[in-house]
Amino acid sequence: MNKKTFGLLIRKLRKAKKLTLRELADIVHVSYVNIAHIENGRSGASRKVIQKLAKALDYDADKLLAAADEIGEDVEKIIRKIPSAVPDFLRTAKNLTKDEWESLTDQIKEMKNKRDSKNEK
Numbered sequence: 001m002n003k004k005t006f007g008l009l010i011r012k013l014r015k016a017k018k019l020t021l022r023e024l025a026d027i028v029h030v031s032y033v034n035i036a037h038i039e040n041g042r043s044g045a046s047r048k049v050i051q052k053l054a055k056a057l058d059y060d061a062d063k064l065l066a067a068a069d070e071i072g073e074d075v076e077k078i079i080r081k082i083p084s085a086v087p088d089f090l091r092t093a094k095n096l097t098k099d100e101w102e103s104l105t106d107q108i109k110e111m112k113n114k115r116d117s118k119n120e121k
Contacts, residue, residue, distance in 0.1 A: 001067045004041030009067055011039040013057040027056040044068065 001009075014024050014035075021039075025032040030049060037043040045053065047070050054061035065072055071079075079086045096104065 001069060002041070003038075003044055006044070006068050007039040007041040009064075010035075010053060010057075013053075013059055014039075017057055019056075024053075024056060028052040047073065 014021075017024075019027075021032040021035050025035045028035070028049060029052070034043070034049075038045050045068060047065065050065055050068050050070060051061050051072075053059075054064040057064075062072060062075075093101070093104065
């Protein structure tokens, strides 16, 4: 998503929450001019600001980061830890349906829960 489209999303979310530029800026701890520049597509936002915007606007942080062509720090760490595994996995799974993604996510969560249970013993 380009800066203009990202900015329009921020504006839409802000207006849906009935917040002024200044109110959102105060919540996020940036200047209202900075929010205006983001909304008008004149500037992007740092990962930290995007995450604060998501929280202030009650919007999924990962979705907002993706809209800004960013990823969360936790995801970046995973990619850096196993650089070839993530692209290989995504290429393999790219044509899964929404239901298949949900099923796969459930299976991974179950694997994690089993591992966590073993580690607790």
